[in-house]
Amino acid sequence: MTVADDAVRERAGTAPMSHAQILQAMSGLYMGMFVAILSSTVVTNALPTIVADLHANQSVYTWVIIATLLTTTVSSPVWGKLADLLSKKLLIQASLVIFTAGSVLSGLAADSGLLIAARAVQGVGAGGMLALTQVVLATIISPRQRGKYSGYLGAVLAVATSAGPLIGGVIVDTSWLGWRWCFFVGVPFAILAMVFLQKTLHLPVGGRKVRIDWAGTTLITAAASLLLVWVTFAGDKYAWVSWPTAAMLGGSIVLTVVFVLVERRAAEPILPLWLFRNRTVVLAIAASLVIGVALYAGTTFLSQYFQLSRDKSPTLAGIMALPQILGLALASTIVGRIITATGRWKPFLVGGSVLITAGLGLLGLTRADTPYWQLAIGMALIGIGLGTTLQNLVLAVQNQVQLSELGAASTSVSFFRSLGGTIGVSALGAVLAGQVTRYIGGGSGHGSGVPRLADLPPAARAVVQNAYGHATGNLFLYTAPFALLALLCILFIREVPLRTTSALETAND
Structure with missing residues (x-):
């Protein structure tokens, strides 16, 4: 029996999809999610080289990251609303086309302004993939079974997050490639995802008239x-x-x-205010804001720390950040299966937020000479905590809303998580620059640029390394109290048993 046949049966209100059929249908979505996450992390270790090659300043360093995060964030509610109105499959394919166009334009950019604009286009497409994958997952899989597949999604996120810096580092360190291939590398994956989606994903088409806010x-x-x-x-x-x-x-x-x-x-609000009457939605959104900061702060600033404070190559910086990514991948997969088996999800949200707080506190002790094993433990704690909270906050919300609300509810949580990460990266980046300048000394000539350690004399190099080490530790220390707020919000979320029917089955009852 084909997935298409099964989809017809779904619309008729009969048997749900089997495990094999769900994996087949989700294969293109997982690949699309992989390429969307890859696009935001592949530049992490390559940015110092990109900024130097384009003769740009420190603000460009920040905005190459923020441009993608911002458009990913603000476009997510639009994609979520469209998912409630139009064909989800068509929307996912459209988001992949936009992403591919933005990737090619980023690789061809001749100056920093064009690169930032192209990265913004890339973010619109990535926002569609991130938002719509959650919506489709909620549409075809029951909340009770969704934990397992959310775990797979978390593993894909972890692999893409870890592969991005590693791939970017290798590309930059390979002289015959160059940094432009950091953007071209995702294009084949996006095209392959479109092919998989066309063959495997079959969903009913929305019939309402579209009214975008x-x-x-x-x-x-x-x-x-x-x-x-x-x-x-x-x-x-x-x-x-x-x-x-x-x-x-x-x-x-x-x-x-x-x-x-x-x-x-x-008439069709992009962010329905009635969602905020639901206590679970409000608390999950508040927690997601902080979780987003922990997610993006770890991937962005630890990579910079390893390069500028520990004098590691872009490739090695990516390898040294693996404890966080491996922790996220393992926790997502294992906890997802446990939630499916038991139907319990709140203990994992509570435990995950405790681990994130502990990890941030431990990384708050970071200095230039901090032993790597201590950094590895802190990164692993954050990774495990993120693996148990990222997808399950969305799951908690999806379990308490109707089919017609799935798109708006799912993307609201993702929106505020991305918004928290975007604001966090921007604010922490500004704090980092200010603290580094203060620790080095205003008359050092460092300015707001990102230094090349190889170009500095030994004495100055040691000062810069200590400054970045101390400032990076402060960033995580400042973030830790906010993680406690996330824990407080999660404690007040009421645990509701996970439904055993999918949204499509519920709609056909």
Whole structure:
């Protein structure tokens, strides 16, 4: 029996899909998720080389990452809304086409401005893959069985997260390739994912008329962008307490208030406000904000630490960050299977948030000469904690909403997780730059640029390495208390037994 035949039976309200059929249907989605995550991490170890080759400054270093994270974040609710209205399969294919176009343009970019713009396009496509994969997963698999497949998804995320820096490092360290191949490398995977999706994924097509909330989308994008511009340049171009800060922060608050007013009257709101009447949704969103910071801070700043404080090559920096990724992969897979077997999910959310807090606290002790085994333990704790919380916060929300709400609810959690990560990377990057300058000394000539250790005399090199080591430790120390807030939010989430029917089966009852 084919997946198409099974899909017909699903729409008729008969037997659910088998394990083999679900894996076949999800194969293209897993591959798409892999390439979406790969696109955001492949530049991590390559950025110092990219910035130097394009003769760019420190702000470009940050915005090459933020451009993708921002458009991934703000486009997710749009994709989620479209998933409630249109063919999910068609939308996933469209997101892959957009991603592929952005990847090619990024690889061909002649200057930093074009690279940032192309990375923004890439992020729109990646946002579609990240959001729609969660929606499809919730559509064809029951919450009770979803833990296992969410575990597979977490493993894919972990592999892509670890493969990205390693692939980027190898590409940069290979003279006949060059950094542009960091963007070209994902294109074959995206094309292969489109082929798999066409052959394996069969879902009913939505029949409602599409009404996209463009006003809400514009407002939330503007509010998030203004907030990111503020935290990126604060402490460098202007003081944290200054008129530019007041103007940008105040403007972001005003735009957010206007967004809420518009959403209250919108026929098809991009971020339905009624979701926030659900206590589980509110608490999961609040926890996801902090979880996002831990996820992106670890991958971004640890790589920079290994290169600038420990003087490691881009490839070796990727290898040294493996404890976090391996912990995430193992925890996602094992915990997913346990949740499917037992139906219990809250203990893993609580335990995961405790581990994240402990890991951040341990990494808060980081200095240039910190023993690697201590760093490895901290990274592993964060990885295991992320593996038990990332997908299961979404699962907790999906288990308590209707079929018509799946798209909006799922992407709301993902949206705020990405928003937390985006703001966190931007703010922590600004704090890092300020602290490094302070530890080195204003008259050192370091400025706001990213130094090349090989170009520095031994004495200056030691100062820079100590500065980056101390500043990186401070970043994780500052983040740890926020992880406690995530733990507090999770403690108040009410555990509801996981449903044993999928959304499609429920809709056909």
